[in-house]
Amino acid sequence: MVDPVSAPGNAVGEYDQDRVEAAIRELLLAVGEDPDREGLRETPARVARSYREIFAGLFQEPADVLTTTFDLGHEEMVLVKDIEVYSTCEHHLVPFHGVAHVGYIPGADGRITGLSKLARLVDVYARRPQVQERLTSQIADALVEALQPRGVLVVVECEHLCMSMRGVRKPGSRTVTSAVRGQMRDVATRAEAMSLVIGR
Numbered sequence: 228m229v230d231p232v233s234a235p236g237n238a239v240g241e242y243d244q245d246r247v248e249a250a251i252r253e254l255l256l257a258v259g260e261d262p263d264r265e266g267l268r269e270t271p272a273r274v275a276r277s278y279r280e281i282f283a284g285l286f287q288e289p290a291d292v293l294t295t296t297f298d299l300g301h302e303e304m305v306l307v308k309d310i311e312v313y314s315t316c317e318h319h320l321v322p323f324h325g326v327a328h329v330g331y332i333p334g335a336d337g338r339i340t341g342l343s344k345l346a347r348l349v350d351v352y353a354r355r356p357q358v359q360e361r362l363t364s365q366i367a368d369a370l371v372e373a374l375q376p377r378g379v380l381v382v383v384e385c386e387h388l389c390m391s392m393r394g395v396r397k398p399g400s401r402t403v404t405s406a407v408r409g410q411m412r413d414v415a416t417r418a419e420a421m422s423l424v425i426g427r
């Protein structure tokens with residue numbers, strides 16, 4: 228038995244490697260496969276290890292990653308764009324992937340966070356069963372809470388494999404969602420942020 232991982236995040240229980248393994252074996256049987264054939268023998272254990280990583284965000288809190296802040300007195304917009312996103316659609320349990328652009332205007336105290344922390348924050352929420360709208364707003368709200376910035380803009384652009392490989396089968400379509408908080412709602416500020424997002 229591998230150590231269960233238990234931490235708050237959004238989880239209602241702990242990660243149970245043995246149970247995931249048993250469920251994957253059962254799933255293989257249910258779809259008509261033979262889980263004992265050579266190619267599949269190790270698959271339940273592999274998938275269980277892989278899900279532990281893919282859903283690790285269930286056991287992480289945004290506060291865990293937004294720990295490093297600096298008082299640089301910087302009062303202008305900070306934007307990290309094209310942060311790679313890999314998440315899992317909670318309706319079909321298949322991936323959706325693309326990029327996130329995360330920007331904020333520091334608060335009156337000029338407190339900022341490390342740039343990598345913005346990407347880590349995206350991962351905390353992406354590594355859970357998700358819908359893109361919730362992913363987008365959770366990132367924005369976590370930044371508001373941690374940094375008390377003047378404004379936040381989060382834009383996420385993803386392709387959903389549930390729309391590409393099955394169902395409606397429209398490969399290449401991308402879904403764009405945004406969450407805007409505080410002064411980023413101002414027309415001119417939002418336009419400046421969006422031009423930075425769009426500019427390549």
Ligand SMILES: Nc1nc2c(ncn2[C@@H]2O[C@H](COP(=O)(O)OP(=O)(O)OP(=O)(O)O)[C@@H](O)[C@H]2O)c(=O)[nH]1
Pocket residue numbers: 316317318357358359360387389390393394395
């Ligand atoms: N709003 C939103 N919808 C999503 C997201 N990911 C998947 N969906 C949609 O969730 C819906 C689920 O619809 P259902 O009718 O319950 O499921 P379904 O029969 O598998 O639907 P199809 O995908 O159309 O075959 C689909 O329209 C998906 O495209 C997401 O992140 N946000």
Ligand SMILES: [Zn+2]
Pocket residue numbers: 316317318319320321387389390
């Ligand atoms: Zn889906």
